[in-house]
Amino acid sequence: xxxxxxxxGVVRTLALGLVIAGTAGAQDTAxxxxxxxxxxxxxxxxxxxxxxxxxxxxxxxxHAKTEYTGDKFKxxxxxxxxxxxxxxxxxxxxxxxxxxxxxxxxxxxxxxxxSLNAYPAGGAELPADDEGLKKVKIDSPPGSLDVAxxxxxxxxxxxxxxxxx
Ligand code: HEC
Numbered sequence: 001x002x003x004x005x006x007x008x009g010v011v012r013t014l015a016l017g018l019v020i021a022g023t024a025g026a027q028d029t030a031x032x033x034x035x036x037x038x039x040x041x042x043x044x045x046x047x048x049x050x051x052x053x054x055x056x057x058x059x060x061x062x063h064a065k066t067e068y069t070g071d072k073f074k075x076x077x078x079x080x081x082x083x084x085x086x087x088x089x090x091x092x093x094x095x096x097x098x099x100x101x102x103x104x105x106x107x108x109x110x111x112x113x114x115s116l117n118a119y120p121a122g123g124a125e126l127p128a129d130d131e132g133l134k135k136v137k138i139d140s141p142p143g144s145l146d147v148a149x150x151x152x153x154x155x156x157x158x159x160x161x162x163x164x165x
Contacts (some may be wrong), residue, residue, distance in 0.1 A: 003063045004108060006161070011040075027156060034135050035135050035136075036135060036136055036137065037136075037137050037138075037139040038082070038114055038119045038136060038137065038138050038139055039119055039120070039139050039140075039141075039142055040122065040133060041119075041120050041121060041123070042082070042114070042119075042122055042124075042126055042136050043110075043114055043115070043119075043121060043122065043124075043126045044111075044112035044121055044122065044123065044124060044125050044127055045115075045121040046125075047107075047108055047111040047121075047125045047126065048108075048111045048112045048114070048115035048121060049112075050108040050111075050112075051105075051108035051109045051110070051111045051112025051113070051115075052112045052115075053059045054101065054105045054108055054109050054112070055109055055112050057156020058093075058094050058101060058105075058109075059093065059094065059109065062094070066117055067115045068116055069116050070118070071118055072116050073113070073141070074140065074141065074144065077138045078139065078140055078141075079137075079138065079139075080137075080138050081133065081134050081135070081136055081137055081138065082110055082114075082127075082136035082137075082138065083130055083134040083136070084138075085110055085113070085138070086106055086107060086110050086133055088107045089106055089110065090103070095147035104128065107125075107126050107128060110126060111125070111126055117141040118141050118142050118143060118144075119141060119142060120142065138159050151156070
């Protein structure tokens, strides 16, 4: 009976989906252990100041600071990693000559963008390598409304997850 077989196929697919989802969840937890939120102080003040210099020479001619702050920043980058923002900027900017800056200059600009969004400076600079940058997670900027708190009052609220060192 064809519909019977289809039913079994669906059950198998669902079961497989659950197994895969379960495995992915476990991996997320393991990866989260090494993650650091930007709000924990992931760049130094000196690095942000260097980034500001790069921004003034290489970005300001096309971008106002407001393009990197407030809701624009949050919608584009919260829940992503420092690597994600670095990678977009490095591969696409400056728009008239992408990839033309030093790798370190791109990382410094990311530090500057974080500082514009009121994340506190810390004792060390952003990691210079891709893997290290991937572990730096962009959480909601300090003092801003939590993204989760914007959900409808009677809707499902995702539990606020805070990563600690
Ligand atoms: C010559 C002009 C120009 C310069 C210089 C420039 N940009 Fe851009 N940038 C643009 C344009 C135009 C866009 C929109 C591109 C698009 O949406 O496809 C953009 C988009 C962006 C975005 C959003 C990309 C995304 O996909 O969300 C970021 C972030 C950014 N620029 C950062 C920078 C930084 C940092 C610098 C300096 C290192 C810089 N830009 C220099 C013109 C420029």
